[in-house]
Structures are given as structure tokens and as C-alpha cells.
Amino acid sequence: MASTYTPLGVEKMATGENAGTWGTKTNTNLEILEQISGGYVVQTLNGGGTGANTTTLSVSDGSTGATLASRIIILGAESAQTITGNKIVTIPLDVENWYFIKNSTSGAYTVEFKYVSGSGGTVTWATTDKGWKAIYASANDGTNPDVVDIGMGDVTLAGTQTLTNKTLTSPKIGTSILDTNGNELFLLTATGSAVNELTYANAATGAGPTFTASGETNVDININPKGSGVLKSGTAAVKIAGTETIWIPAAAMYGSTTNGADAQQIETTATRPDIKVLDFDPSTAEYAQFGIAMPKSWNLGTVTFQAFWTPSTTNTGNCIFGLQGVSCSDSDTADVAFGTAQEVTDAGIGTVEDVQVTSTSSAITIAGSPADDDFTFFQVYRDAADGSDTFTGDARLMGIKLFFTTDAANDA
Numbered sequence: 001m002a003s004t005y006t007p008l009g010v011e012k013m014a015t016g017e018n019a020g021t022w023g024t025k026t027n028t029n030l031e032i033l034e035q036i037s038g039g040y041v042v043q044t045l046n047g048g049g050t051g052a053n054t055t056t057l058s059v060s061d062g063s064t065g066a067t068l069a070s071r072i073i074i075l076g077a078e079s080a081q082t083i084t085g086n087k088i089v090t091i092p093l094d095v096e097n098w099y100f101i102k103n104s105t106s107g108a109y110t111v112e113f114k115y116v117s118g119s120g121g122t123v124t125w126a127t128t129d130k131g132w133k134a135i136y137a138s139a140n141d142g143t144n145p146d147v148v149d150i151g152m153g154d155v156t157l158a159g160t161q162t163l164t165n166k167t168l169t170s171p172k173i174g175t176s177i178l179d180t181n182g183n184e185l186f187l188l189t190a191t192g193s194a195v196n197e198l199t200y201a202n203a204a205t206g207a208g209p210t211f212t213a214s215g216e217t218n219v220d221i222n223i224n225p226k227g228s229g230v231l232k233s234g235t236a237a238v239k240i241a242g243t244e245t246i247w248i249p250a251a252a253m254y255g256s257t258t259n260g261a262d263a264q265q266i267e268t269t270a271t272r273p274d275i276k277v278l279d280f281d282p283s284t285a286e287y288a289q290f291g292i293a294m295p296k297s298w299n300l301g302t303v304t305f306q307a308f309w310t311p312s313t314t315n316t317g318n319c320i321f322g323l324q325g326v327s328c329s330d331s332d333t334a335d336v337a338f339g340t341a342q343e344v345t346d347a348g349i350g351t352v353e354d355v356q357v358t359s360t361s362s363a364i365t366i367a368g369s370p371a372d373d374d375f376t377f378f379q380v381y382r383d384a385a386d387g388s389d390t391f392t393g394d395a396r397l398m399g400i401k402l403f404f405t406t407d408a409a410n411d412a
Contacts, residue, residue, distance in 0.1 A: 039070035076104035096139035280382035302363035313393030339367030
């Protein structure tokens with residue numbers, strides 16, 4: 001009775017056969033088995049760049065060296081085989097084994113690993129996939145057997161692992177990085193289709209390490225303290241762009257030439273605070289003005305305000321203050337109209353000389369297309385003609401808080 005062979009070429013000798021050569025054949029079988037358990041081979045794909053697109057792998061019975069009888073297979077070349085077309089690698093229908101296979105080709109083309117015939121499952125490396133796959137050739141059907149990608153994917157290490165002197169190339173990290181005590185050190189949030197990121201660089205002696213935004217042409221770096229927390233450098237708070245305040249006292253304002261508010265100094269009690277105010281009439285609309293060269297850090301956008309005032313009577317009616325502005329650049333005429341005003345309403349609290357503070361107004365658009373180094377004129381008024389202004393005495397303006405938004409940390 002003649003020898004038979006396994007699908008991977010191991011010879012199954014019959015009783016009484018191969019007298020005198022049994023030892024040699026056994027040694028060959030052992031070498032094949034050793035190759036199957038951990039052998040490594042590089043398989044060049046047929047056709048090089050062009051030509052035949054299929055590489056047919058086969059086994060030579062009773063011989064070592066067959067690609068299919070190796071556990072680890074490199075498809076292409078150690079340093080990548082250049083291909084210019086999609087490639088197919090086939091194996092015989094009766095081969096059952098599992099492999100670690102790497103697509104070591106260059107070029108935007110697929111590589112497919114499959115049985116030589118039939119409609120069973122196949123495994124394909126996409127055009128950009130030049131990595132390893134763990135593959136099981138199942139031989140589960142004599143006509144249509146399946147080749148299955150059993151997955152290498154992400155490696156999950158159970159328990160605590162220590163990696164010493166290991167280089168991690170573009171590692172994918174989950175949602176957190178923990179310290180040596182297992183506490184959260186960094187929390188990470190992924191953004192779909194992200195293109196902007198932070199680049200960290202260390203530094204040599206005499207220089208500081210840097211965090212740099214990278215990605216698109218102009219990229220902000222956003223650092224957001226939580227709740228009432230602030231950004232600090234050491235123990236000192238760091239000033240960041242955002243809402244800023246300018247206080248304009250009534251003493252820095254002047255009544256308009258037409259229907260101007262009256263400047264007054266009100267004595268409360270001798271040796272106690274005097275109050276410098278602008279008196280706004282209850283029956284006639286009166287105006288006061290002031291001018292500011294706004295900081296360069298201003299984002300040139302809208303502003304808001306609060307009015308600080310004190311009642312001249314115990315009346316509790318409503319008082320309406322308004323503010324409007326216009327910007328003038330170098331060589332512009334100052335003979336221009338103010339922009340649209342925004343108003344705030346505040347009810348008298350019934351006590352003379354008490355300090356009253358209005359709510360913050362809606363956004364005020366400054367007329368004149370504001371630009372850096374502009375001079376901005378503001379006009380504040382009491383809207384006495386509005387039927388909703390019912391406070392019967394003079395409204396004494398002490399000053400206003402002007403709120404504006406910055407888009408730079410300083411005026412450099």
C-alpha cells in the first residue's frame with residue numbers, strides 16, 4: 001500500500017513501506033510540522049507590477065518549503081513589493097490551517113486571500129491596509145470553503161501590565177490616562193473627522209517645552225476652567241480674552257450742547273461722600289456724551305452697558321436710560337450719526353441718594369465700521385418722551401459700566 005499525504009504535504013507511510021528510508025522521511029515530516037507550527041516565509045506576488053493578478057499557492061507532497069506549510073507569511077517583499085493592480089492569492093480546497101499574514105505591498109490596490117475555487121468567504125486587504133491579519137482557512141466545505149479573518153484588532157491586556165523600553169507608534173488610547181495610583185490624569189474625548197490637534201515638544205537646556213496647535217491655517221487653543229475656576233500660571237490668575245469692563249463716571253461725561261444733562265455735585269452729609277452726577281429731566285429728553293479710544297484687544301463687535309444712578313425723589317416710577325455709539329477712523333469726520341441705541345429700564349426704589357444699578361442692556365452695534373485705533377463717541381440719554389418712563393424726578397446718573405469683548409490677551 002502506497003503512502004498518502006495530508007493537505008500540507010506530511011507523508012503518511014503505509015505499514016512495511018519505505019524500508020531503509022523511513023528515518024529520512026520521518027525527519028522530513030518533522031521538518032514540515034515544525035514549519036507549520038512556526039515557519040516564516042516571504043511570498044512574492046505574481047505579475048510584479050502588472051500581468052498575472054493571481055498567485056496560486058500549492059504543496060509539494062513530502063517536501064519542505066511550501067509557503068502554505070508556514071505559519072507566518074509575508075505577501076510581497078520584506079521591504080514591500082510594488083504592485084499596480086489588484087492581486088489574488090489562492091490555496092487548495094482541502095487546506096485547513098491558520099496563519100499570520102502581512103500585506104507587504106505598496107500601491108493603492110487590494111490583495112485577496114481565498115480558496116482556489118468556490119463561493120466561500122474570502123479575506124481582503126483594502127487599498128490602504130498594509131498590516132497583519134490572523135486568518136483561518138477552514139476547509140469547512142468541499143466545494144465552497146471559507147477563509148475567515150479571525151481578527152487581530154486591538155490588543156486588550158488583562159490586569160496591570162508594565163511596558164519597559166517599548167515604542168508605541170501612533171497608539172489608540174481610550175477615554176482616559178491614569179496615574180500610578182490608578183486615578184484619572186487625563187480624560188480624552190474623540191471628535192469625528194478631527195483635523196486640528198495639539199503638538200507637544202520637549203526642549204533642550206535653556207528652553208521651555210511647548211504646546212502648539214496644529215492642523216488648519218489658523219487654530220485656537222481652548223482651555224476652559226470649570227465652574228468659578230480660573231486659569232493660573234503658578235498661583236497667579238492668567239488674563240484671557242473675553243468680556244472686559246470700562247467704568248465711565250459722570251464726571252468724565254459732558255452734557256450735549258443741545259438738550260444736555262446738567263452736571264451736579266450732590267452732598268449727602270458733610271464729610272461723607274459727595275456724588276458727581278448728571279441730572280436727566282423727567283419731561284424732556286436730555287443727553288450726555290463721552291469718547292473712548294477702545295483697547296486694541298477689543299474684537300470690534302457689539303457692546304453692552306449698565307447705568308449707575310441715584311433718585312432725586314422718593315418716586316418709584318420707571319426710569320429709562322439709553323446708550324448709542326459711533327466710531328471714527330483717522331481722517332474721518334466726526335459729524336456722523338450715532339448708531340442704534342439700546343435701552344434699560346429701572347424702577348426708583350423710593351429713597352433719595354440710594355445707589356441704583358440697572359440690568360445689563362442688549363447688544364449695542366457701534367456705527368461707523370469700528371477698526372483698530374478708532375475714536376468711539378458714545379451718547380447716553382434718558383428717554384423721558386417714552387410713556388413707560390414714569391419716574392417723576394430728575395434721574396441722577398453716576399456713571400456707566402461699558403462691557404466689551406476681547407479676542408486677544410493684551411493690546412500688543
